[in-house]
Amino acid sequence: MSTITAAEPAESAAGDVSLYRAIWRWHFFAGLLVIPFMLNLAITGSLYLFKDEINDTIFGYRYLVQPTGTPLSPQRIVEIASSAVPGSTATSYKDPATSGRSAIVTVSTDSGSTLVYVNPYDGKVLDTVGSTDEFNYVVKRIHSLAYFGNTTNKLVEITGGFAMVLVVTGIYLWWPRRQTGGVVSVRGTPARRIFWRDLHAVTGAFAGILIFFLAISGMPWSGYWGANANAWLTSHDLGYPVQLWDDVPKSQKVTEDILPKAGWIVEKAPVPLSDIAAAQSKQPIGLDRAVAIAKELGMAPGFELAVPSDETGVYTAAIYPDDLANERTIHIDQYSGKPLVDLSFGQYPFFGKAIEWGINVHQGQEWGRFNQFLMLETCLMIMLSCVTAVVMWWKRRPAGRLGVPPMPPRRSVYLGLWIIAAIFAVAFPMSGLAIVAMIAFDQVVVRFVPPLKRVFA
Numbered sequence: 001m002s003t004i005t006a007a008e009p010a011e012s013a014a015g016d017v018s019l020y021r022a023i024w025r026w027h028f029f030a031g032l033l034v035i036p037f038m039l040n041l042a043i044t045g046s047l048y049l050f051k052d053e054i055n056d057t058i059f060g061y062r063y064l065v066q067p068t069g070t071p072l073s074p075q076r077i078v079e080i081a082s083s084a085v086p087g088s089t090a091t092s093y094k095d096p097a098t099s100g101r102s103a104i105v106t107v108s109t110d111s112g113s114t115l116v117y118v119n120p121y122d123g124k125v126l127d128t129v130g131s132t133d134e135f136n137y138v139v140k141r142i143h144s145l146a147y148f149g150n151t152t153n154k155l156v157e158i159t160g161g162f163a164m165v166l167v168v169t170g171i172y173l174w175w176p177r178r179q180t181g182g183v184v185s186v187r188g189t190p191a192r193r194i195f196w197r198d199l200h201a202v203t204g205a206f207a208g209i210l211i212f213f214l215a216i217s218g219m220p221w222s223g224y225w226g227a228n229a230n231a232w233l234t235s236h237d238l239g240y241p242v243q244l245w246d247d248v249p250k251s252q253k254v255t256e257d258i259l260p261k262a263g264w265i266v267e268k269a270p271v272p273l274s275d276i277a278a279a280q281s282k283q284p285i286g287l288d289r290a291v292a293i294a295k296e297l298g299m300a301p302g303f304e305l306a307v308p309s310d311e312t313g314v315y316t317a318a319i320y321p322d323d324l325a326n327e328r329t330i331h332i333d334q335y336s337g338k339p340l341v342d343l344s345f346g347q348y349p350f351f352g353k354a355i356e357w358g359i360n361v362h363q364g365q366e367w368g369r370f371n372q373f374l375m376l377e378t379c380l381m382i383m384l385s386c387v388t389a390v391v392m393w394w395k396r397r398p399a400g401r402l403g404v405p406p407m408p409p410r411r412s413v414y415l416g417l418w419i420i421a422a423i424f425a426v427a428f429p430m431s432g433l434a435i436v437a438m439i440a441f442d443q444v445v446v447r448f449v450p451p452l453k454r455v456f457a
Contacts, residue, residue: 017408017409018408018409018410018412018413019408019413020173020408021405021406021407021408021409022408022413022414022417023169023172023173023417024169024173024405025404025405025406025407025408025442026165026169026417026438026439027165027166027169027170027173028393028404028405029404029438029442030162030165030166030169030435030438031166031389032393033162033438034158034159034162034163034166035386035389035390037145037155037156037159038159038163038382038385038386039382039383039386040142040143040145041143041156041159041218041379041382042379042380042382042383042386043379043383044139044140044142044143045143045214045375045379046376046379046380047139048136048139048140048143048363049363049364049372049375049376049379050364050372050376051136051139054135054136055135055136058135059127059135061126061127062102062117062126062127062129063101063102063117064100064101064102065100065101065102065119065120065121065126066100066121067099067100067121068121068122069121070121071096071120071121072120072121072123073288074093074095074103074287074288074291074305075286075287075288076123077093077103077105077118077120077123078090078093078105078287078307080118080123080125081105081107081116081118081125082105082107084107084116084125084128085107085109085114085116085128087109088107088108088109088114089107089108089109089309090105090106090107090307091106091107091108091113091258091306091307091309092105092106092258092259092260092304092305092306092307093105093106093287093291093304093305093307094106094302094303094304094305095291095301095302095303095304095305096120096301096302097301097302098301098302101302102117102118102119102120102126103117103118103120104116104117104118105118106131106260112130112131112132113130113131113132113260114128114129114130114131115128115129115130115131115134116128131260143156144156144221150223153222153223154222154223154224154430156222157219157222157223157224157225157226157428157430157431158430158431158434160215160216160218160219160222160428160431161215161424161428161430161431161432161434161435162431162434162435163211163212163214163215164212164215164216164428164431165424165431165435166204166211167204167208167209167211167212167215168212170201170204170205170208171204171205171208173201174201174202174204174205181194181198182194182197182198182201182202183201183202183205184202185198185202186198186199186202193392193395193396196388196391196392196395197388197392199384199388200385200388200389200392203381203384203385203388204381204385206381207377207378207381207382207385210374210375210377210378210381211378211381211382211385213358213361213362214362214375214378214382216358217358217359217361217362218362219428220264220355220358220359221264222430224429224430225428225429225430226264230264230265230267230268231268233265233351233352233355234268234269237349238349238350238351238352239265239348239349239351239352240265240266240269240343240348240352241343241347241348241349244341244342244343244347245269245270245272245341248272248273248331248340248341249272249273250270250271250272250273251270251271251272251273251312251313253270253271254267254268254269254270254271255267255268255269255270255271255316255318255329256268257271258271258306258309258313258316259304259306259316259318260304261304261318261320262318262320262329263318263320263327263329263356264355264356264359265348265352265355265356266318266329266343269329269343271313271314271316271331272314272331272333272340272341273312273313273314274308274311274312274313274314274333274334274335274340275333275335275336276311276312282335282336283335284308284334284335285315285332285334285335285336285337287305287307287315289337290305290315290317290332290334290337291305293315293332293337293339294315294317294330294332297317297330297339297342299317299319299328299330300319300321300323300326300328302319302321303317303318303319303328304317304318304319305317305318306318308334313334314331314332314333314334314340315331315332315334316329316330316331316332317329317330317332318330321365322360322365322366322368324345324353324356324357324360324366325345325346326345327344327345327356328342328343328344328345329341329342329343330342330343361375362375363375364376401454401455401456402455402456404456411443414439414443417439418436418439421435421436421439422436442456
């Protein structure tokens with residue numbers, strides 16, 4: 001029979017306080033580092049959710065047309081587009097999704113690629129814009145910070161990992177502990193810090209799962225994790241079905257090299273080669289026939305068709321629509337018109353489907369307006385969480401100091417957090433290593449450098 005001493009509850013209480021303070025301190029540092037990046041992701045993400053609506057309103061002059069008569073042939077449209085940019089060569093043709101939309105041709109010169117919007121009925125060039133200057137492309141590149149280089153793009157990957165940490169630690173800090181407010185209600189007025197603390201906690205608690213989902217479903221686009229996850233899934237037959245390429249010759253190019261937009265699962269899939277031996281006895285089928293073949297094979301309206309760049313190239317028809325059931329990529333031999341590889345969403349392995357589904361939901365495409373507004377609400381919640389975090393920190397920080405939450409009474413509690421950080425670093429290396437560096441800075445540098453210790457008190 002064991003006896004309970006008076007010291008045991010005190011020790012337990014001290015342990016609880018230490019864990020709470022350690023996690024609070026960790027939550028504070030993580031938030032302090034990523035708030036600017038989270039705000040950027042939320043603002044640009046909100047814009048990108050409504051890319052189609054933006055295109056049809058602000059840029060409707062180049063996307064929308066009045067149907068009149070019989071449309072021109074794809075080949076004629078491409079010729080008109082190429083003439084609009086002297087010295088250019090067409091690299092892809094986007095078939096209009098409906099009778100009221102323009103055709104879009106991507107043409108390339110030594111100085112880069114240009115999108116040419118053509119009225120498919122009268123051949124009028126509605127607009128030309130550099131492919132890297134198109135509004136939604138710019139928004140997406142700012143969203144990932146790839147617009148500013150590969151190094152800054154890595155910061156977004158780290159931010160995604162930190163966002164997951166903020167959600168988990170935030171839920172722990174929010175969890176009810178005898179308090180009567182700040183769980184589902186907000187106490188006080190905007191003049192008081194408690195108001196901003198409760199608004200921050202309640203917002204994070206109710207939006208936490210969605211924020212976590214946005215963070216993890218955005219990881220496939222990250223430079224390090226995304227590329228390595230794609231390679232690992234492919235090598236273990238969990239990405240695209242590599243056996244579809246077993247009986248066809250493959251080029252050194254991958255799908256993202258030839259298409260303006262490629263799905264995540266197939267972006268690194270090799271592009272087949274056309275049968276060059278057939279070139280001696282057959283003429284290329286041409287763009288008009290390639291478009292017709294894609295339609296005969298059941299490609300959904302609005303597909304993009306990459307044009308062969310040389311005598312071994314293929315026509316590649318692809319579409320990545322809101323309805324994942326219609327997602328498809330077909331590589332067509334430019335001489336025989338034979339489909340060399342025909343890959344649809346239904347052929348993806350489980351993990352491939354799951355990731356593509358996550359990407360679709362992330363972009364607000366899966367359930368129509370509901371999905372768009374659900375993701376918009378999540379972005380607004382992220383913005384509110386960032387603003388409330390800054391305000392409540394500003395109200396509590398001592399003059400001349402950063403106002404970091406106090407060190408835990410027991411430093412040994414960090415052992416468990418170190419282990420968690422190490423496990424996280426295995427799953428998400430860039431983010432995990434940043435977290436390890438953050439804890440090391442706090443526990444080693446700050447602790448033993450008196451000026452920093454005062455500032456971070």
